[in-house]
Amino acid sequence: MTGLSSFRCVACGMSFALAETRLACSSCGGLLDVVSNLRAFGRTGAAWRDLFDRRRAASPSEATRPFETSGVWRFREHVLPDLPEDGIVSKPEGATRLYAGGALGEELSLSRLFVKHEGENPTLSFKDRGMTVGVSWARASGFKTVACASTGDTSAALAAYAAEVPGMRAVVLLPQGKITDEQLGQALASGATTLGLDTDFDGCMRLVAELTAARPVFLLNSKNPVRIEGQKTIAWEAIQDLGWRVPDWIVVPVGNAGNLSAIGKGLREWLDLGVIGKKPRLAGIQASAADPFFQSYRRGFTERVTCVAGDTAASAIRIGAPVSHPKAEREIRFFEGVVESVTEAELLDAFALANRHGLAICPNSAVALAGAAKLRQAGVIREADLVVVVATAHALKFSGTMSAYHRGGGRLANPPRLLPATLDAILAALGEP
Ligand code: F0G
DSSP: OOSOEEEEETTTOOEEEGGGOOSSOTTTOOOEEEEEOGGGGOOOHHHHHHHHHHHHHSOGGGOSSGGGGOTTGGGHHHHOTTSOGGGOOOSOOOOOOEEEOHHHHHHTTOTEEEEEEGGGSTTSBTHHHHHHHHHHHHHHTTOSEEEEEOSSHHHHHHHHHHTTSTTOEEEEEEETTSSOHHHHHHHHHTTOEEEEESSOHHHHHHHHHHHHHHSSOEEOSTTSTTGGGGGGHHHHHHHHHTTTOOOSEEEEEOSSSHHHHHHHHHHHHHHHHTSOOSOOEEEEEEEGGGOHHHHHHHTTTSSOOOOOOOOOSOGGGOOSSOTTHHHHHHHHHHTTOEEEEEOHHHHHHHHHHHHHTTOOBOHHHHHHHHHHHHHHHTTSSOTTOEEEEEEOBBGGGGHHHHHHHHHTTOTTOOOOOOOOSSHHHHHHHHOOO
């Protein structure tokens, strides 16, 4: 079915055709949502759940096209119904594991903790869920160049998805010296035109907006409402993984605030369609070095705080002016959400703790985990609450932080020991059996 979707301004409500490939309202400059008439399919909530379960259970050997095993396109009618199936660029992505917290949960007094590990996506972050939609739509709209500003994960995903499309160029604007070597290597390896700029992420964001205004270049930051339609599927998939139980809490790290916005939007759509019957609560967590959204929340959202983002091990969320603030605020209000901020020590210890328990999650993901622990300690989250923490990227994109933590004096540090190459030295190091 096509013709189901259009853009609507979140501030003034003005509508625009999806084909206009807009990024902002021409009347008031507000952010845009994709709004789709999903009721036109005429299915009940139960019928949708059945359809998605059948697709999830299908064997990969039955799939004739990559997107049929994608955890994004499993929900394709609800993602971007106007995109023809033969236009989908998929690796495939999504279908990440939902890990039971086990001993990690016990240590944090969260007996029903789950971690949705988005680091298991093809480029090792949740951004792939957005890029499969964004790059597909860019191609369908006739764009030959796609671009983004990035703290390292969006650029890796953009580069990798653009590389799937013959003749498509990816241009990535990166804050020089503020992303990891692994992330930089990903953009280079996929052949993106990679520009390191002497500014921070917010500076790159302003410049990429100017670039896309000056040239026919499709912007694929989360400001692009089409891209984040794919990210709605993180929470949808987690709920399906839980056998359609809706968690009490979904906890998300917040940088530019696109992901929290996408997750909230998707949940509202499923409530409306009757796919789910209960609202979870949302928690958005920031690192204290870059927590403008938290500062706004603390002021009851009476003002939109921005800041110069400071240095943090959670470098992917080192953002001082979250572009999607208005959308994220809307979701926090609707889902009776909370916003919290965690210190470097808290996030680094959570990073080490999760990895100690075998969950290879990144420092940005650890911000969410540390936030969940903090909200638990404060009694906001209760011991028996069903909690899904969204881990947004893989630990090994941030291996420098991991080895620095263990070589340094962190609470859970496990430093390597350098020894002479003799059995005696090894036995002495091991101590008594
Ligand atoms: N976690 C990771 C690993 C990220 O890379 C990002 C954002 C976030 C969380 C926050 O998501 O911005 O939607 O609130 N990374 C962007 C990038 C900014 O360029 O890779 P958000």
